[in-house]
Amino acid sequence: MSHLSHIEGYAIAHDRLWFGGVDTVDLAHRFGTPLWVINEDLARDKCRRYVSSFARAEVPATVAYAGKAFLTTSFCRLLAEEGMGLDVCSGGELATARAAGFPMDRVLFHGNNKSADELRLALEMGVARIVVDNLHELHLLDRLAGEAGKVQPILVRVTPGVNTHTHSHIQTGHLDTKFGFGIENGLAAAAVARTRELVHVRLLGLHCHIGSQLFDLSCYRAAVGIVVAFLAEVRAFLPNDAALELDLGGGLGIRYTAEDHPPSIEEYVATLIEATRRETAAHGLPMPRLWIEPGRSIIAPAGLTLYTVGAVKPIPGIRTYVAVDGSMADHPRTALYGAVYSAVLANKAGRPPRQTYAVAGKACESGDMIIHQAWLSDVEPGDVLAVFCTGAYHYAMSSNYNRLPRPAVVGLTGGQARLRVRRETYEDLLRHDLLSDGE
Numbered sequence: 001m002s003h004l005s006h007i008e009g010y011a012i013a014h015d016r017l018w019f020g021g022v023d024t025v026d027l028a029h030r031f032g033t034p035l036w037v038i039n040e041d042l043a044r045d046k047c048r049r050y051v052s053s054f055a056r057a058e059v060p061a062t063v064a065y066a067g068k069a070f071l072t073t074s075f076c077r078l079l080a081e082e083g084m085g086l087d088v089c090s091g092g093e094l095a096t097a098r099a100a101g102f103p104m105d106r107v108l109f110h111g112n113n114k115s116a117d118e119l120r121l122a123l124e125m126g127v128a129r130i131v132v133d134n135l136h137e138l139h140l141l142d143r144l145a146g147e148a149g150k151v152q153p154i155l156v157r158v159t160p161g162v163n164t165h166t167h168s169h170i171q172t173g174h175l176d177t178k179f180g181f182g183i184e185n186g187l188a189a190a191a192v193a194r195t196r197e198l199v200h201v202r203l204l205g206l207h208c209h210i211g212s213q214l215f216d217l218s219c220y221r222a223a224v225g226i227v228v229a230f231l232a233e234v235r236a237f238l239p240n241d242a243a244l245e246l247d248l249g250g251g252l253g254i255r256y257t258a259e260d261h262p263p264s265i266e267e268y269v270a271t272l273i274e275a276t277r278r279e280t281a282a283h284g285l286p287m288p289r290l291w292i293e294p295g296r297s298i299i300a301p302a303g304l305t306l307y308t309v310g311a312v313k314p315i316p317g318i319r320t321y322v323a324v325d326g327s328m329a330d331h332p333r334t335a336l337y338g339a340v341y342s343a344v345l346a347n348k349a350g351r352p353p354r355q356t357y358a359v360a361g362k363a364c365e366s367g368d369m370i371i372h373q374a375w376l377s378d379v380e381p382g383d384v385l386a387v388f389c390t391g392a393y394h395y396a397m398s399s400n401y402n403r404l405p406r407p408a409v410v411g412l413t414g415g416q417a418r419l420r421v422r423r424e425t426y427e428d429l430l431r432h433d434l435l436s437d438g439e
Contacts, residue, residue, distance in 0.1 A: 003353060003375055004344060006255040007388050008301050009042045017349035017386050019304055020412030024346040027410060027417060028306045028384045034326035034407040035306040036395050038070075038420070040078060041413055043302040043391070046265065047082040050294060053269035059290060062128075064108050066250050066295025067093045069392040070303070074411060074420045076100030085128075087250075087293040091118040098125055108247070108291060110157065110207065112178050116140060123148045129291075131155045131207045131247070133180055135191060138201065145200035152200065155207040155247055155291075156181065158188040160226040162210050162219055180208070183230050192234040203238055205288060206231055209249025212296060215262045217271045224248065224272065228279035235285065244288035248272055252297040256389050257340055265297065296392040303391020305331060305407075306346065307370075309383040310362075319358045322379050327361030328368040329401040333393055335367050343374045346384040351377040359385065363402050395421075403429055 004010065011018040016025050020039035027037060047063070054061040064085030071093055077100050079086060085106035088094050097107060109122045110131030119141055122130055132138045132154050145152045157180035181188035195203040210223050231246065238244065253262040263271070272292065280287055307324035314320040333339040343359065345351075353375040361368040370387060379385075398406050405424035410417050 003258065004342065004388075006258045006260065007342065009039045010388075012349045015348060015350040017344055017346040019386070021415035022412050022417050024304070024306055024386055025384050028308065028346065030417070031408055031410055031419065032423065033306050033308045033384070034324075034330050036330070036390065036407055036409045036421075037304050037306060038075070038299070038391055038409060038411050039302045039304075040075075040411045043075075043298055044078065044082055046294075046298040046302070047079065047084050049265045050269065050292075050298070051083055053266050054273070054290070057270070057273050059273050059287070061290040061292065062106060062108075064106070064291055064293050065298060066293045067096070068396060069295030070299045070394075070396050071096050072395075072409065072420055073100040075299075076102045080106075085291070087295075088127075091115070091121050094118070094121055094125060094127070104128065108155075108293075112180075113137075116144060119144050120148070123150055123152060129153050129155055129204070129245075129247075131157050132191070132201075133157050135194065138191065138194060138198070142198040142200045150200065151202050153204050154195070154201045155205050155245060156188065156191055156195070156203060157207040157209075158183050158227060158230065160208055160210065160223045160230075162223045162226065183226060188230060189234060192237050196237050204243075205238070205245030205247070207247035207249070207291075209247075209293065210251060212251045213253040214251045215253045215260070217263055217268065220248070220268075220271055221275045224275040225279050228276065228283060228285065231288075232283035232285055244286060245291065246276065246288040247291035247293070248276075250293035250295055250297070252294060254297055254300045254389060254392075256300075257342055262297075265294075268297075300389045300392035303389065303394065305387045305390040305394065307385045307387070309379055309381055309385055312379055312381060320355070320379075322357045322359050322374075322376075322385075323362060324359060324370060324385055325362060326370065326407070327363035327402070327404060328365065329361075329363060329399045329404045330407050331361065331370050331387070331390065331394060332397045332399070334369050334371065335365075336397075341371050341387050341389060343371055343376065343385055343387045345377055345379065346386040348377045348383065349386075354378050359387075363404070400424075400429060405429060 050063045062085040064087040089111040107127040108129045159180045311323040328335045356373045359370040408423035409421035411420045
């Protein structure tokens with residue numbers, strides 16, 4: 001259907017939506033709704049396209065999947081099987097990787113306020129790189145590494161001052177940000193110089209990340225130019241025997257709607273490689289080993305959410321509301337960012353859309369909207385609604401608002417469905433509550 005032309009991995013048969021070779025209506029009946037569904041075959045294909053793009057260009061690189069987008073133990077194992085690295089930003093994500101047996105020599109740990117306990121855990125687990133975000137952390141890590149009898153390889157996160165065309169909450173490359181050290185204001189140079197005074201950290205290179213859901217590749221070219229120029233300035237502060245490393249972050253956008261037109265994975269990787277080769281050659285530097293951190297572009301298109309329709313409420317002359325059994329607790333990005341999604345009635349997928357509906361969640365908030373304008377066939381109570389491209393930041397950012405249990409996660413591989421995360425129960429919600437101390 002033309003209004004779904006941007007969606008990957010779907011088919012329509014017998015009036016029903018199929019995803020990853022599985023009937024989604026059967027999934028809703030078997031596992032219940034709301035239900036997060038991950039097409040693992042599609043996610044694997046995205047990983048392979050990233051890895052092979054660097055391999056074909058013969059550029060040493062680690063494609064470190066951004067765990068903040070979606071992370072479970074089973075998905076960690078999938079990533080390991082595909083030769084991916086892993087970018088984590090909390091002790092919980094580290095613990096998930098360890099539980100999955102993920103290779104620590106492919107793990108990169110960053111964040112703007114890592115605790116002492118998290119840094120100790122990273123040192124104990126032997127993560128490959130820690131991205132240092134501020135001077136407090138730099139000195140804390142040096143002390144903790146000394147106590148552990150280690151020298152920890154690090155990258156210093158810098159902000160190149162590149163403003164991007166995306167939501168303000170996911171811009172991270174400009175100077176007014178909680179992340180990293182500014183290049184323009186001299187903070188980055190001071191941080192790099194400080195590393196020479198420390199014994200238990202070893203600076204190997206720089207890290208930058210300019211934002212998320214980006215379509216304009218010129219932003220990356222600009223960022224690479226600024227960061228490589230700075231790398232040339234501070235080269236003397238890096239060990240002479242170390243290969244330079246440069247982490248260019250992630251941020252490649254995806255097609256949430258038919259109006260979105262992001263570059264392909266291959267175009268994105270080629271741009272990073274070409275820009276880095278050009279800029280390093282211009283400054284007389286060797287080509288560094290690259291790290292990148294894609295998350296959304298791997299997992300978002302591989303995910304969809306299934307809901308069951310409850311009330312259908314027309315308001316004459318205004319709109320018709322369709323209430324589903326999920327909410328902003330499992331679909332947070334519309335409320336947070338005004339994000340726009342596409343949807344279809346999974347049990348009527350072969351029927352043409354008839355009108356727009358406002359799809360509302362069941363949380364006690366007027367802002368709890370799933371889709372403000374969904375173009376759907378005639379909606380009735382009991383229909384199964386499929387919302388596309390929800391693999392990124394839905395499971396990861398979910399909550400128990402209104403004491404709603406989190407949905408289950410089902411993985412699709414080889415046309416088979418496997419439960420990956422159990423649905424929460426009311427008992428789960430109450431597990432940590434105490435009526436009094438110790439009771």
